Amino acid sequence: MAALPRKPQAPSAFPYDPSRVKVIACATVIEEMAPRMPPEMAREVLDFGLHYRPGGLTVALQEVIDRSTGFDTLLLGYGLCSRGVVGLRATTARLVIPRVDDCIAIFLGSRGDYTEQHAQEPGTYYLTKGWIEAKDSPLDGLNDLVPKYGEAKAERIMRIMLKNYTRIAFIDTGAYELEHYRAYAQENARRFDLRYEEIAGKPGLVEKLLYGPWDGECVVVEPGGTVEYEAFVADGHVPAAGLPGLNRA
Amino acid sequence: MSQALIDAIAEMEDEKAVRLAGELLGGGETPLAILEDCKAGMAVVGDRFERGEYFVPELILAGEMLKQISDIVKPHLTQDGDAPKLGKVVLGTVAGDIHDIGKDIVNFMLDVNGFEVHDLGVDVSVDRFVEAVRAERPDVVALSGFLTLSYDAMRDTVAALEEAGLRGSVKIMIGGGTVDDQVRAFAGADAFGLNAMDAVNMAKSWTTAGVA
Numbered sequence: 380m381a382a383l384p385r386k387p388q389a390p391s392a393f394p395y396d397p398s399r400v401k402v403i404a405c406a407t408v409i410e411e412m413a414p415r416m417p418p419e420m421a422r423e424v425l426d427f428g429l430h431y432r433p434g435g436l437t438v439a440l441q442e443v444i445d446r447s448t449g450f451d452t453l454l455l456g457y458g459l460c461s462r463g464v465v466g467l468r469a470t471t472a473r474l475v476i477p478r479v480d481d482c483i484a485i486f487l488g489s490r491g492d493y494t495e496q497h498a499q500e501p502g503t504y505y506l507t508k509g510w511i512e513a514k515d516s517p518l519d520g521l522n523d524l525v526p527k528y529g530e531a532k533a534e535r536i537m538r539i540m541l542k543n544y545t546r547i548a549f550i551d552t553g554a555y556e557l558e559h560y561r562a563y564a565q566e567n568a569r570r571f572d573l574r575y576e577e578i579a580g581k582p583g584l585v586e587k588l589l590y591g592p593w594d595g596e597c598v599v600v601e602p603g604g605t606v607e608y609e610a611f612v613a614d615g616h617v618p619a620a621g622l623p624g625l626n627r628a
Numbered sequence: 629m630s631q632a633l634i635d636a637i638a639e640m641e642d643e644k645a646v647r648l649a650g651e652l653l654g655g656g657e658t659p660l661a662i663l664e665d666c667k668a669g670m671a672v673v674g675d676r677f678e679r680g681e682y683f684v685p686e687l688i689l690a691g692e693m694l695k696q697i698s699d700i701v702k703p704h705l706t707q708d709g710d711a712p713k714l715g716k717v718v719l720g721t722v723a724g725d726i727h728d729i730g731k732d733i734v735n736f737m738l739d740v741n742g743f744e745v746h747d748l749g750v751d752v753s754v755d756r757f758v759e760a761v762r763a764e765r766p767d768v769v770a771l772s773g774f775l776t777l778s779y780d781a782m783r784d785t786v787a788a789l790e791e792a793g794l795r796g797s798v799k800i801m802i803g804g805g806t807v808d809d810q811v812r813a814f815a816g817a818d819a820f821g822l823n824a825m826d827a828v829n830m831a832k833s834w835t836t837a838g839v840a
Binding site for chain 2: 431459461462463480481493494497498501502520524528532535536539540543544608611612
């Protein structure tokens with residue numbers, strides 16, 4: 380297999396016409412994609428809150444896919460996302476999805492980078508501009524709970540929720556001005572006694588999604604096909620469901 | 629049965645629930661009856677969670693209430709505690725995952741339904757599961773994981789039990805995230821559960837029918 384280009388190809392080198400391509404992305408992921416997108420490329424952004432109910436995410440994404448006519452390719456700014464993309468049908472155009480568990484891998488640059496961070500410190504609460512804008516941070520969680528439960532109880536709930544967490548990792552993706560978001564991430568860490576760290580994100584996966592090549596780091600489903608769980612699994616092998624799981628007696 | 633206790637748990641009135649449990653115990657109610665109320669209250673919480681009326685904070689509060697009430701009533705369980713257990717379960721959140729809200733509720737529900745539970749905690753390495761199964765000889769191994777990343781660790785854990793020659797002596801259930809039969813097959817487990825009652829029902833079906 381030919382070596383992969385390190386830099387994204389210029390839009391003029393596209394194997395396709397960018398005006399025939401539409402990005403369908405989560406509100407958190409679009410923050411990383413938008414600054415790098417060719418201007419001709421269409422986009423539709425979905426609410427971050429959909430990921431709390433993976434079934435709801437599937438329904439919402441399918442609805443957008445079905446009405447996205449007039450495009451050859453739909454680029455999904457999502458990962459496996461709690462299996463929320465499994466079962467999506469490519470009805471109007473080819474679907475291309477980063478082959479990762481969730482958007483943390485997209486921000487960090489690859490599946491491998493995520494696996495490495497995850498193995499190093501599982502108790503990591505990741506933050507980016509997108510998550511902070513979507514109000515998915517411990518401080519926002521606390522603020523949401525106070526009206527319902529009062530300050531003391533809200534504090535207790537958040538402390539329990541975070542009890543196995545050890546650090547806040549702010550991912551600097553280089554896609555936006557840091558200062559405001561960095562300060563907020565630091566405030567989160569201080570408030571809940573978590574270690575604060577910054578991790579340099581990499582744009583590799585976002586650029587690959589936008590500019591190709593769609594190699595093994597992307598799941599590609601041609602029109603008529605369905606997004607399968609197998610495609611996201613590390614070695615691509617899932618035994619047929621319904622059979623006893625063990626192949627080795 | 630105390631409807632007031634069930635309601636207090638279901639309505640997230642944690643202080644009231646703990647106080648009521650203490651009062652019931654002082655008034656001569658049996659520890660088992662109080663734990664039954666906890667189960668009933670938790671069932672309401674679980675239903676509301678599945679319907680999208682409750683979220684993770686409510687599961688946390690419910691889990692805390694169950695823990696506090698257990699701490700109050702369990703020391704009085706001595707007589708009932710001698711009753712033979714339905715079976716033994718080794719439980720833990722798999723390597724690389726630190727989520728335990730669901731696991732702790734499963735622990736409580738298995739416990740009050742008559743199982744001896746050995747909870748290994750979170751981020752449990754494959755080796756620790758193997759050691760625990762070797763030492764405890766459980767009927768059931770329950771693997772929890774919230775992240776899809778954890779499905780790899782579930783599979784590794786099952787494979788390691790097999791390699792250690794222990795797979796045939798246990799039934800393995802998985803749960804925690806968006807698991808289904810496909811994930812079960814991927815992990816090589818015997819069953820998957822969507823909530824704590826599923827875990828109890830599966831464990832009961834395996835232990836009362838006898839483990840092959």
